[in-house]
Amino acid sequence: PDRAAEILVAVGETRSDDDDGGGAAAALSEALTAAARTGDDDATAHALLELAWVRAYLQGRPRDALALEPVLTAALARIGDPPLLRARALHVLATAWIELGDYPAAMAPLRQAVEVWERELDPGLPEAARPLLALGNVANYQGRSDEAIAAYRKVIAQRERVLGADHTDLAGPLGNLGGALADL
Numbered sequence: 001p002d003r004a005a006e007i008l009v010a011v012g013e014t015r016s017d018d019d020d021g022g023g024a025a026a027a028l029s030e031a032l033t034a035a036a037r038t039g040d041d042d043a044t045a046h047a048l049l050e051l052a053w054v055r056a057y058l059q060g061r062p063r064d065a066l067a068l069e070p071v072l073t074a075a076l077a078r079i080g081d082p083p084l085l086r087a088r089a090l091h092v093l094a095t096a097w098i099e100l101g102d103y104p105a106a107m108a109p110l111r112q113a114v115e116v117w118e119r120e121l122d123p124g125l126p127e128a129a130r131p132l133l134a135l136g137n138v139a140n141y142q143g144r145s146d147e148a149i150a151a152y153r154k155v156i157a158q159r160e161r162v163l164g165a166d167h168t169d170l171a172g173p174l175g176n177l178g179g180a181l182a183d184l
Contacts (some may be wrong), residue, residue, distance in 0.1 A: 005034035005043035021058030
């Protein structure tokens with residue numbers, strides 16, 4: 001089978017992980033072309049999801065990320081709307097709203113992403129804390145310190161349970177918690 005689309009998605013994800021927005025977007029665009037040529041719905045969904053992240057976060061083009069929402073939603077539906085990809089998509093769309101400074105618009109997809117992690121996935125996985133941490137940040141940006149503090153404490157508890165109390169991944173949420181407490 002032709003695995004070009006799948007390979008190009010992996011290249012795009014790697015470049016994204018390396019903060020190479022231009023390289024990631026180029027590889028993901030090629031992946032979408034290859035996936036369309038072969039009818040690879042799975043690669044299409046993965047490429048669109050990563051491209052939305054690249055546009056929203058790495059390239060500072062959140063409106064372009066939001067413009068991908070209808071095709072991303074359709075692509076996820078074609079592969080059975082897997083909970084993990086749905087949770088990631090909700091987080092990416094919320095990130096686009098956050099980058100635009102529209103915190104009220106970011107709240108609904110963040111809450112939905114947290115709910116997907118809690119009801120359909122393993123909330124103990126490190127990735128599960130990402131939308132919850134973002135939810136705390138958005139609440140904090142809006143001056144809702146109590147909600148932010150509750151979210152940060154939940155993130156810290158989740159990460160401590162999975163990674164241990166001395167893990168470096170606790171530094172960010174602990175700093176956020178400290179800042180929110182100081183604001184009070």
